[in-house]
Amino acid sequence: MLYKKIAKPILFSMDPEKAHHLTIDGLHAVSKFPGGKELLRGLYAVPEYPELRTELWGIPFANPVGLAAGLDKNAKAVTGFSSIGFGFMEVGTVTPKPQAGNELPRLFRLPEDVALINRMGFNNVGIETMAQHLQETGKRTIPVAVNIGKNKATPNEHAEDDYRACIRGLYNYGDFFVVNISSPNTPDLRSLQHGDDLSRLLDAVQEEMKLQHQQKGGAAKPVLVKIAPDLREEEVSYMVQTIVKSGVSGIIASNTTISRDGLTHRHKGEMGGLSGRPLTERSTRLIHSIYAATEGKLPIIGSGGIFTAQDAYDKICAGASLVEVYTALIYEGPGLIRHLNEGLLTLLRKDGFKHITEAVGSAHRR
Template identity: 55%
Template sequence: MYRRVLKPALFRLDAEDAHHLTLRALELASAAPAWPALARRVTAPQGAALSQTLWGQSYASPVGLAAGLDKNGVAVPAFGALGFGFLEVGTVTPLAQPGNDRPRLFRLPSDEALINRMGFNNAGGHALHARLAALGDRPAPVWVNIGKNKTTPNEEAAQDYRRGVAALYDVADAFVVNVSSPNTPGLRALQAAEDLHRLIREVLAEVERRRVRTTRRAPPVLVKLAPDLHPADFTDSVNAVLEAGAQGLIVSNTTLSRDGLTHPNRQQSGGLSGRPLTTRSTELVRAARQLTRGRVPIVGVGGIFTPEDAYAKIRAGADLVEVYSALIYEGPGLPARLNRGLARLLERDGLKHVQEAVGVDA
């Protein structure tokens, strides 16, 4: 139904208009009594083969929703109903901001890709806190992706990230430090090893400050890196993440590369996501696994359209994977298809549990 009816209709609309329309529908669906929980019984994995415990949290599936689709956490129950093992909301900044001027989101159908230059448009940390606090029982762990406001200079960026932790500590199951979006001027400079180490230490200090004031388990802190780093810089950044004490890596964010694209929208500025990142992101997951040697979990992101794509990232070293662009092209049945397909691939290879596959090709 999605491919034959809904997708053609949505693709006739401006990409951002279609995004808001879909998100509004999911927001309304989230409010429907009992529906999200009932749907999740069908879409989420039923056996133990895909379940994991990471950072003391249970993940029914390794397949998660990447940040950017539900920036303000308005449709968490509906996304949970699709069968995701975890959901990442944001990027959220301390203060609400409108983001960059429209148009700022573009489809590249012939490349199965998206280009965005959204610019961290969001309603701010306090608005997100109110929504997540009102959820009650969650369908899956909810991670919060935090960033700095556009007007905050890099010299003061750490204070914005600390404010994000302070505002959302009691509702976040994990924090993701986003220093890799190409759409906030100067942000990617924070990936430099020395600056990154200092920033992570500040974030971890704020987490610890909040932990001692409450009885709540401290949420893990993960760092999201870009796919455009020079190999030596990537190595330095990964080492900085480990030395600073972060508990995980997300590899990777959108890219500025336009290699191999065919659609006219390839000329648009912004970060590219989708199918063109499949191979590159898997290579970076493998490199990160070799550098970390399993010391922290890795989340693989970029161009996951099929169970085979997800499985390749897991075998390269990803404990978890995330999707975004493929959801636009494949529709809401994608998470359940990935779950079923991963279970079949594990069975094909004689593996009883997904952790047995993590990093076997690294």
């Protein structure tokens, strides 16, 4: 209520990217104040429900609702986001070298469509500064995934070098890693989702992950692949086969879409990736297809258009073990996380499930 009545009108009166930076800087600042983390937890913390607690890849998740990549691009506000109820979060996308991204303006709100369009272009501070930010965070209270990509100037035939560099530079700081090959805002990046390019890239990523594990010890860290929603059924099938063969730990479905079907806002013609409500059903269908193609053997994180507990639950029943939000957080505020968890608990109990793992993929068994 506080967000919608006070904060949102102020933020929505500003340029979207300026509002974005204000939010990140504000969360960072509040979490640094004495008692700041406690204040955030007091306002927004989510009660721990045993039914929603889960474990994947040996990593415990207090609840299944995470923050998608793109909001905390530089891992600047990890402590703040960790204090408002998320079960996990992604930082990034990060590239080996810092880059400015695309020209301004590059972020657009579409309120009538409850959506965003962005063409940010992997603007980030690079792996060295992100490592410093994650080191300064200290002991974390939720799992943090590092979303990695390639620099714009790196040709696709050398893309694996950039992904390897990200893993080497940040291996100590991530609980798991996400290979981003599906952003529509880096030229030719999405072509890495197909054929021999995908196979070669994932083999290189897996090799680097194993090498870092051997050198630095500890538990092996999982790596996931984030894919686009704009794929034909046969492309999904072939891609999933390649991903499974590579031995990666899971899939995030999905990134933003380049589709503009059904949009009404004046910004609908802007180039970039569309997120929010128009992506809800599309991403759920993709999760359903992936789960069917893998026979439920490869964990999926569902992302795209989650605004209500029913949206999240539909993705879980389609096959997602965890879910992520981004655009809904902009429109609904931090109270969203508690609402999603409480709603998920109600829906689980309504269907007679005693634990969230029982609901995962249940749409395929009905």
